[in-house]
Amino acid sequence: xxxxxxxxxxxxxxxxxxxxxxxxxxxxxRCDGFMEWMMAGDRxxxxxxxxxxxxMVASNGSGNFSTxxxxxxxxxxxxx
Numbered sequence: 001x002x003x004x005x006x007x008x009x010x011x012x013x014x015x016x017x018x019x020x021x022x023x024x025x026x027x028x029x030r031c032d033g034f035m036e037w038m039m040a041g042d043r044x045x046x047x048x049x050x051x052x053x054x055x056m057v058a059s060n061g062s063g064n065f066s067t068x069x070x071x072x073x074x075x076x077x078x079x080x
Contacts, residue, residue: 030036034043045051055071056063065071 032043034046055065057065057068057071059066065074
């Protein structure tokens with residue numbers, strides 16, 4: 001696999017190397033900085049400064065749980 005990658009790179013021309021990424025498909029964003037496909041509720045959630053975590057998972061012991069599995073097990077059924 002490495003040989004294939006090296007062969008492709010060695011066959012690239014200077015023009016290939018200078019090609020810009022802008023030639024590809026770009027995601028469009030709104031004037032507020034969020035992507036067009038984001039729902040209004042999701043944008044509000046990301047803009048909120050009053051959001052607080054219910055639980056914290058940290059492997060070093062500084063959180064409520066040390067693994068994600070532990071946190072999921074104690075979560076209420078069908079919680080979001």
